[in-house]
Amino acid sequence: GDLDKGDFDHFMLKEIFEQPKTISDTYRGRIRPNQNDIVLGGLIDVFPKITAANRIIIIGCGTSWHAALVAEYLIEEYARVPVEVEYASEFRYRKPIIHEGDVVIAISQSGETADTLAALKMAKSKGALILGICNVVGSSIARETDAGVYTHAGTEIGVASTKAFTAQVTVLSLLAFKLAKERSEIDQEFYEMLIGEMLAIPEKLETILVGHPYIKTVAEKYKDAVNALYLGRGYLFPVALEGALKLKEISYIHAEGYAAGEMKHGPIALVDDNLPVVVVSAKDSYYEKVVSNIQEVKARKGNIIAVVTEGDNGLRKMADDLFEVPESHPAVAALLTVVPLQLFAYYIAVMRGCDVDQPRNLAKSVTVE
Numbered sequence: 001g002d003l004d005k006g007d008f009d010h011f012m013l014k015e016i017f018e019q020p021k022t023i024s025d026t027y028r029g030r031i032r033p034n035q036n037d038i039v040l041g042g043l044i045d046v047f048p049k050i051t052a053a054n055r056i057i058i059i060g061c062g063t064s065w066h067a068a069l070v071a072e073y074l075i076e077e078y079a080r081v082p083v084e085v086e087y088a089s090e091f092r093y094r095k096p097i098i099h100e101g102d103v104v105i106a107i108s109q110s111g112e113t114a115d116t117l118a119a120l121k122m123a124k125s126k127g128a129l130i131l132g133i134c135n136v137v138g139s140s141i142a143r144e145t146d147a148g149v150y151t152h153a154g155t156e157i158g159v160a161s162t163k164a165f166t167a168q169v170t171v172l173s174l175l176a177f178k179l180a181k182e183r184s185e186i187d188q189e190f191y192e193m194l195i196g197e198m199l200a201i202p203e204k205l206e207t208i209l210v211g212h213p214y215i216k217t218v219a220e221k222y223k224d225a226v227n228a229l230y231l232g233r234g235y236l237f238p239v240a241l242e243g244a245l246k247l248k249e250i251s252y253i254h255a256e257g258y259a260a261g262e263m264k265h266g267p268i269a270l271v272d273d274n275l276p277v278v279v280v281s282a283k284d285s286y287y288e289k290v291v292s293n294i295q296e297v298k299a300r301k302g303n304i305i306a307v308v309t310e311g312d313n314g315l316r317k318m319a320d321d322l323f324e325v326p327e328s329h330p331a332v333a334a335l336l337t338v339v340p341l342q343l344f345a346y347y348i349a350v351m352r353g354c355d356v357d358q359p360r361n362l363a364k365s366v367t368v369e
């Protein structure tokens, strides 16, 4: 069950391994059995309003905020609705402009994060439609919202969020795909292709998880790092942020996630032969640009750990270490590429003797400001 570790050393590792199941639990019943439509039961009544929205604002904290960023890229690219993503703690205090036609989506695993709850109440008072994506049923945020969709990740015990993140991205992807279809921005054939890509994720994740001993050997090489840099572009920029957050939270190594294109505006100054640089890549429109980022790091003797698509032999030659993930459509690549980074952070933290499930100074749910 959710409340015991079973054969795993830590809850975090168990929760990482549960992801093929928690992702399919999250989309099950929402993708029609004939696979030609997505139905989000909790949003049926309000979907016309979401479809007509002038703007979508997504708020959250920590890992939930990273899931929101993935949604921003997906919704803007496919549904063509302007999206703003904001930290709940900023949003609530800065007198944001909210109109009646706006839709505000709060993302929260616990449904109890104080800043997210307060930001939501504020948006509600301004007349926006308020939606929630929560994992804990009946939580404060779930109750405060007009409508919502639950992630079905089960109880998450590790303080560092893993399966809740991929469940959030799953729900947000379904929402983005459905919205794109309802707004006639994509045709039925493309819509069904995206649905098929989502359905294929759990099996692809299994192959990544089977490769965990290799990820552990790579972790061994980098466990004494003092700093680490994570780079990604497009949908994989939030994955870079999330990978860096995982490492920092549980291993206490200083890690920064950066949009790869911004590297030359600062982080490149840090690159030397002691700096591991994790580059998240996929066979997407950014591929060539990511390759040139890698060359820039190599020219300065940085160590490259690349998350790559299986069979990408070009990057194999350039990278010091490689985490391969099965090929997928870029729209779902975040769900695959984040998993090796969760495992990488986990093994490093264990090797450093850190309390992986209960990192110092952190709380599972921050219910006070």
Ligand code: G6P
Pocket (backbone or CB within 6 Å): 061, 062, 063, 064, 107, 108, 109, 110, 111, 112, 113, 116, 159, 160, 161, 362, 363, 364, 365, 366
């Ligand atoms: C804390 C947790 C994080 C989590 C964040 C937001 O910082 O340690 O793992 O991402 O809160 O929590 P929520 O429950 O709102 O998703």
